[in-house]
Amino acid sequence: MSTLGLAAVLSGCGLTAGSGHTTLRLVAADYGDSASNSSEKYWGALVTAYEKKHPDVTVDVTVSSWNDVDAKVKAMVDAGHPPDMAQIGSYADYAAADQLYKADDLLSVTVQADFVQQLAAAGKVRGMQYGMPFASSTRLLFYNKTLFAEAGITPPTTWAELAEDAGKLKAEGVKYPYALPLGPEEAQAETLQWLLSGGGGYAQAAGGYSIDSTENVETFDWLKDKLVGKGLTGPVAPGSLNRADAFAAFADGQVGMLNGHPSLMKMAQKTGVKFGMVPMPGVDGPSKVAMGVADWMTAFKKNGHAEQIGQFLDFVYSERNVLGFSREYDLLPVTTSASQIMSTAEQDAALRPFLEELPLAEVYPVGRTSWAQVSAAVKKGIGKAVTRSGDPATVLSDLQSAAMTAESAAGE
Known part of the structure; x- marks a missing residue:
């Protein structure tokens, strides 16, 4: 006390x-x-x-x-x-x-x-x-200015540009072209950032959860095929990479891009990493909705x-x-x-x-008493969606079923 x-x-x-x-x-x-x-x-x-x-x-x-x-x-x-x-x-x-x-x-x-x-x-x-x-707090896409200059690239505004930049960073030997922390520490945050940039989210404005929506499945299909499947997310499997470790790697100059909140600024400044920040890229341009x-x-x-x-x-x-x-x-x-x-x-x-x-x-649907269970399920399971043998539609469907069960038990 x-x-x-x-x-x-x-x-x-x-x-x-x-x-x-x-x-x-x-x-x-x-x-x-x-x-x-x-x-x-x-x-x-x-x-x-x-x-x-x-x-x-x-x-x-x-x-x-x-x-x-x-x-x-x-x-x-x-x-x-x-x-x-x-x-x-x-x-x-x-x-x-x-x-x-x-x-x-x-x-x-x-x-x-x-x-x-x-x-x-x-x-x-x-x-x-x-x-x-x-x-x-909100999130922005952080990028390493030095690594970007060496690769001759500019900050992305679309998913396609992000993937292209990541490919060029990989060709330059960057360890984590794009760090994708879907590990159990804070996977629900990285997940929501990507879902929103793809026009989806965890829940509908008027009602229940929509984790397995068409937009969300398309987002994770893209992540699996265009980033993870092409080796653009680094040596640690996204499902095993925690946010704190990704931040530390960025501050150590090993990451080209990742989603970050304000505390990452001080971490990078302490180690002398020159960084820039831009809104999260979306399908056709900067994401219209940010994660809070x-x-x-x-x-x-x-x-x-x-x-x-x-x-x-x-x-x-x-x-x-x-x-x-x-x-x-x-x-x-x-x-x-x-x-x-x-x-x-x-x-x-x-x-x-x-x-x-x-x-x-x-922000997260924190007004639902079921959210704590849903968040825990996302942390535990979302990383499977981008593995070589994983199927995003199946993983998101399983999470949706768990969310509906939690929602029903909570009487929502």
Whole structure:
């Protein structure tokens, strides 16, 4: 447990610490990559500022790694002691079990209206917003400028150009002409990026999953035949290549192209790799839809404290604090007001290409309680679609069946 709210520890369950005093418990994820920029520092400064203005409230923050935070919150909920707030990767299961406050119950009208529209919509279950976006990101195609210059090629805008570029990079001896991480770490992200660029996606706008759609099958047929089958994705089978390893290889100068988020910029800069970024190529031109990712703030009802939680979250989502968090961790603001400032501020120039993708972004179908199971199935199985003996139509059909089963079990 962090020391941000020692009074919470001294007051037993952390619900109150004396007459008229409220203690709020928040479990949050760590976005830092070292002790020097741990999220504990971010929350420590924010909570100190808040408690100075609200001496009747103590906020006790526990920061955990992304490897542990979702499981830790689930264990607390299962034990009957949920935190007041949890900043985690999903929310739909808790919303479906009627364990969360709606955003309407907590936030001021101005704060709630300030959320980026696509992200606010992604936070809804059956039309009501339970997930409050906390951090967001989009993806771009990164390319190694040095390797491209040596191969005499320019950044691709279509799939055909991407395949042609990859072929020329291979001829120059590049280890990973295009890195295709479909391994179990984050295959659902690479998959969605490609599905969207092919005019498909995981789910229909009006209803259920559409994993085995004609567009999606055609996308994976192309990946199998035009990239993987021609040896243009490197020595590691896509189904065994994890995103972290692909990023490390790019930062080591071994990758010609791959899909990346803002953190890859710092990795490449540290090793001196000269890189460029362009929108994901599509069938006939740049993809019309980008992939977006969001993490979520949730508030549990069991302990009460709706008023105090709402006041604290209004502070968390103030323009200054949203900008501060986004700049510290190279993430995109989840509010329109902060996005507008970042779109013109010189200090945010590096993030601007990602920010420009946000209005076109589509996020995972996180509002479905079945998504966690579907995502796990994609991570486990999608790599088979591009193997020599794999059949994309069969693999996607199997994933669609698993999705429908999960959807039915969830009552969606």
